[in-house]
Amino acid sequence: MNKKNKKKILFVHQNFPAQYKHIVSSLSKDDFDVHTLSISEYKDEHTTNHHYKIDKISSDNIHEWAVEFESKMIRAEAASKKAKEIKNQGFYPDLIIAHPGWGETFFFKEIWPDTKILSYAEFYYKTVDCDIDFDIDFLENELERNFEEFHEYNKFKLSARNSAFVYLYEMSDYLVTPTNFQKNLLPTTFNNKVEVIHDGIDTDILKPNDSASIRIGNKKFTKSDNVITYVSRSLDPYRGFHIFMRSIPKILKENPTANIIIVGNAETNGYGAPPPNNKKFKDMFLSEIENEIDQERLFFVGQVPYDVYINIIQISTAHIYLTYPFVLSWSMLEAMSCGALIIGSDTAPVTEVISDNKNGLLVNFFDSDEIANKVNEVINKPNKYNKIRDKARETILNFYDLKTVCLPKHLDLIKKVLELW
Numbered sequence: 001m002n003k004k005n006k007k008k009i010l011f012v013h014q015n016f017p018a019q020y021k022h023i024v025s026s027l028s029k030d031d032f033d034v035h036t037l038s039i040s041e042y043k044d045e046h047t048t049n050h051h052y053k054i055d056k057i058s059s060d061n062i063h064e065w066a067v068e069f070e071s072k073m074i075r076a077e078a079a080s081k082k083a084k085e086i087k088n089q090g091f092y093p094d095l096i097i098a099h100p101g102w103g104e105t106f107f108f109k110e111i112w113p114d115t116k117i118l119s120y121a122e123f124y125y126k127t128v129d130c131d132i133d134f135d136i137d138f139l140e141n142e143l144e145r146n147f148e149e150f151h152e153y154n155k156f157k158l159s160a161r162n163s164a165f166v167y168l169y170e171m172s173d174y175l176v177t178p179t180n181f182q183k184n185l186l187p188t189t190f191n192n193k194v195e196v197i198h199d200g201i202d203t204d205i206l207k208p209n210d211s212a213s214i215r216i217g218n219k220k221f222t223k224s225d226n227v228i229t230y231v232s233r234s235l236d237p238y239r240g241f242h243i244f245m246r247s248i249p250k251i252l253k254e255n256p257t258a259n260i261i262i263v264g265n266a267e268t269n270g271y272g273a274p275p276p277n278n279k280k281f282k283d284m285f286l287s288e289i290e291n292e293i294d295q296e297r298l299f300f301v302g303q304v305p306y307d308v309y310i311n312i313i314q315i316s317t318a319h320i321y322l323t324y325p326f327v328l329s330w331s332m333l334e335a336m337s338c339g340a341l342i343i344g345s346d347t348a349p350v351t352e353v354i355s356d357n358k359n360g361l362l363v364n365f366f367d368s369d370e371i372a373n374k375v376n377e378v379i380n381k382p383n384k385y386n387k388i389r390d391k392a393r394e395t396i397l398n399f400y401d402l403k404t405v406c407l408p409k410h411l412d413l414i415k416k417v418l419e420l421w
Contacts, residue, residue, distance in 0.1 A: 006033040007418055008091070012079065012098035012105055014039045019120070019199045020097065022402060023410050035093065037082060037104070052082035065160040072103025072164050079104035083111050095418055100168040109171045116417050119172040121194060123327055124165055124185045125158035131238065131272070131324040132158070134347075135366075138237055142284070144276050174417050176410070179328055181349035195413055200406030201330070201337050201396050205310070208339035208393065212314035216261070216299050221315055226258040226379050229316040229340070231309070231331040235262070235282050236270025239329070240322025240345060243368050245285035249292040250372035255379050259297045261312055263304060271326065313338045318378045322365055323347060333400055336360070336392035341385050343374050359391035 009032050011020050016038035028034045028046035035048045042049050056074045058067060093112060098105045099120040108117065125132075132154045139145045166187070169175055175194040177183050183196050213222045221227050228251060232239040241264075251258055266282035275281055282300065304312070313319065313331075319340040321332040328349045336342060336353075342360035344350045354360035361378075363370045378385055399405060 008033045008093045010035045010093040012037045054078045076103045076106035080107045116173040118174045121175045121177040127155040131326045134324045179349045197409045200402030201400045202402045206337035209314045212311045228260045230320045232264040234268040234270030235264045238271040246368035247371040316340045337396040339389045339393045359395045
């Protein structure tokens with residue numbers, strides 16, 4: 001097809017390609033003229049890439065609840081300048097696909113009023129019965145914060161943050177979000193325009209591997225070893241790091257051959273309020289247990305290359321995944337794809353994917369003893385849970401597989417928006 005006759009699609013994400021990598025690859029091989037707009041450079045012979053620059057900084061003395069909105073306006077202005085530039089060069093997209101979290105597309109309907117927009121709705125903040133009021137004891141006892149003051153402050157702050165999303169979602173023609181949990185956080189007025197489609201798990205790469213091994217220092221671990229794994233981008237309470245750490249003494253005491261591997265950046269604080277007195281969460285919670293454990297069996301490996309991460313998951317005897325009611329980590333689905341046995345918190349959105357004793361094991365997020373007991377049971381009866389491991393893999397293949405499930409759904413949605421069928 002002549003390029004002039006192809007449908008034109010513009011992807012917008014400050015750190016492109018992010019979650020759009022596979023969608024763009026598929027569309028660029030099909031009959032679409034694909035363009036991208038980002039801050040970071042993205043080189044791809046099959047797409048036309050545009051980059052914008054930010055030439056302003058946030059103001060001094062701005063109201064604290066307006067800081068994020070101003071930041072979005074700075075990015076919106078910068079992205080719009082580039083958008084107007086390529087419009088003046090004759091570029092009129094038929095569809096804009098964007099992650100609006102940084103505000104880049106705020107004015108794009110003013111620039112291209114007839115262009116349809118498909119936005120990624122990652123997280124609309126709920127101020128009650130969700131993440132900010134989930135772990136009150138931790139806030140008061142560990143972070144030394146008054147919960148009522150903390151909650152009132154954050155209710156206002158997050159309401160202000162949501163205000164930008166309301167407009168960005170309203171001016172979008174369609175929305176896509178990865179889980180029903182995230183969909184249900186959105187105002188009901190958007191129900192008729194939102195589709196639930198996960199980004200997808202590459203099950204060809206993330207799969208069981210009985211010959212996998214990992215070397216840490218002078219120790220080598222394989223699937224024949226008792227290895228408990230925990231993965232989080234940051235070692236933070238939103239992912240239950242503090243609860244898991246408190247389960248470790250009992251796990252190691254009752255299982256002399258067990259080892260624990262923790263993957264994640266201990267230097268970043270992750271989501272939520274930071275630790276007090278410039279501490280790090282790792283140091284806070286390791287100090288609680290360090291005199292009770294054999295530290296030679298506890299390994300903090302930091303951030304690791306992706307292939308090493310996969311090997312760690314592939315040798316896992318049990319993989320711990322705990323979370324506040326918040327965005328579901330890819331790591332849990334990736335671990336399931338590798339046939340790992342998930343011991344997960346009985347919280348949304350984990351329960352959207354895992355059914356207890358069917359494709360994983362569910363525990364009370366706050367109960368470190370229950371977590372330890374569940375781990376101990378798995379170690380003591382290693383073959384009892386093989387069917388659950390198989391079901392975990394089957395769940396990902398059936399509902400979250402990149403190539404056979406999620407990518408086709410994304411492509412069908414794009415064609416629907418473009419009225420191609």
